[in-house]
Amino acid sequence: MSLLKVQRAGAILISIVIPVFNEEENVTPLYKSIKEVMGEIGEKYEVIFVDDGSRDNTLPNLQKILANGAGKGVLRVLELQRNYGQTPALLAGLEHTKGDIVITLDGDLQNDPKDIPKFLEELNGNCDVVCGWRKSRQDNFLKKLPSRFNNFLNRKLNNVDIHDSGCTMRAYRSEAVKGIQLHAEGHRYIPAILANQGFQLSEVETDHKPRIMGKTKYGFKRLFRGFNDLLTLRVLNKWATKPGHLFNFCAVIFFFVSLLSGIWTILERVVFYRFWSFYSEPILIRSNPFLIIGLLLFLFGVLLLFIGFLAELFYRKTTDSKYSYQIKKEWY
Numbered sequence: 001m002s003l004l005k006v007q008r009a010g011a012i013l014i015s016i017v018i019p020v021f022n023e024e025e026n027v028t029p030l031y032k033s034i035k036e037v038m039g040e041i042g043e044k045y046e047v048i049f050v051d052d053g054s055r056d057n058t059l060p061n062l063q064k065i066l067a068n069g070a071g072k073g074v075l076r077v078l079e080l081q082r083n084y085g086q087t088p089a090l091l092a093g094l095e096h097t098k099g100d101i102v103i104t105l106d107g108d109l110q111n112d113p114k115d116i117p118k119f120l121e122e123l124n125g126n127c128d129v130v131c132g133w134r135k136s137r138q139d140n141f142l143k144k145l146p147s148r149f150n151n152f153l154n155r156k157l158n159n160v161d162i163h164d165s166g167c168t169m170r171a172y173r174s175e176a177v178k179g180i181q182l183h184a185e186g187h188r189y190i191p192a193i194l195a196n197q198g199f200q201l202s203e204v205e206t207d208h209k210p211r212i213m214g215k216t217k218y219g220f221k222r223l224f225r226g227f228n229d230l231l232t233l234r235v236l237n238k239w240a241t242k243p244g245h246l247f248n249f250c251a252v253i254f255f256f257v258s259l260l261s262g263i264w265t266i267l268e269r270v271v272f273y274r275f276w277s278f279y280s281e282p283i284l285i286r287s288n289p290f291l292i293i294g295l296l297l298f299l300f301g302v303l304l305l306f307i308g309f310l311a312e313l314f315y316r317k318t319t320d321s322k323y324s325y326q327i328k329k330e331w332y
Helices: 002-006 029-043 058-069 086-096 113-123 141-158 185-197 220-239 243-275 288-316
Strands: 014-020 045-051 075-080 101-105 130-135 168-172 203-206 327-331
Touching: 002 220, 002 327, 014 058, 014 086, 029 045, 029 058, 029 113, 045 058, 045 086, 058 075, 058 327, 075 086, 086 185, 101 113, 113 130, 113 168, 113 203, 141 185, 141 220, 168 185, 185 203, 243 288
Parallel strands: 014 045, 014 101, 045 075, 130 203
Antiparallel strands: 075 327, 101 168, 130 168
């Protein structure tokens, strides 16, 4: 691969980042599989497991791998202070990579390390990010249907031409993800974030395997958070650099609704009661429920929308997301 020719002498070329939480049965076979694949590739690499506050034997099992001679500089384990979630755990791993190429995997053995050469080959082309596509996804209906809906919205709202925004298996050029800011469930939308920054995306099909060991961490709570982040990302991508346009657009809508409310109130007071038997007498403007409701909606809507947006914009512009986690210890 011509891509590999850019490697600095003696430097790590490929960094593999794997966030794990309660995956005691999976980390050992996953590491062995990665080791076999990378041995065939023959390039210098590192594997970074990020233990996201596991409560089982995930960390002891990783320590055993280190004790059995994984090799200094080949395997590193970042032990987080507590369970922060997949996005902070992934971010911790990304911040500690040394390679020119960064590959991310799930720790549940559903991503197949044997696909890594395909990702490297695709990255050899004119792109900065290669996304995995679980075309034949081995999950149940309750996981696949919401995911497809979320992927559809992501393509339409963020103009990202990829099929699977939820697949963790991706390959990046290091300059694309170094210093990236992620919040909440933002790991799902890294491709959309990078595309908005001008990086080129590509996609390859992956061999997705059914989960055999361990328990899935997926739930409707995560689905809701991911959907919320998708809408927030769309708003920020479109309006973060020109929030005045958003304020003006919303103001026009509210003013228009307020105008309609005022016109309706006047018509009820001056015209309708004369021609419709429903109106036995003119309604006083000051006691008209349409006017009162319109004013309340106008005031509360403007306040909630603008305050919420300003708070989100201020937070994301002034908060460094690397402080969303705390590393307890690094093992190597």
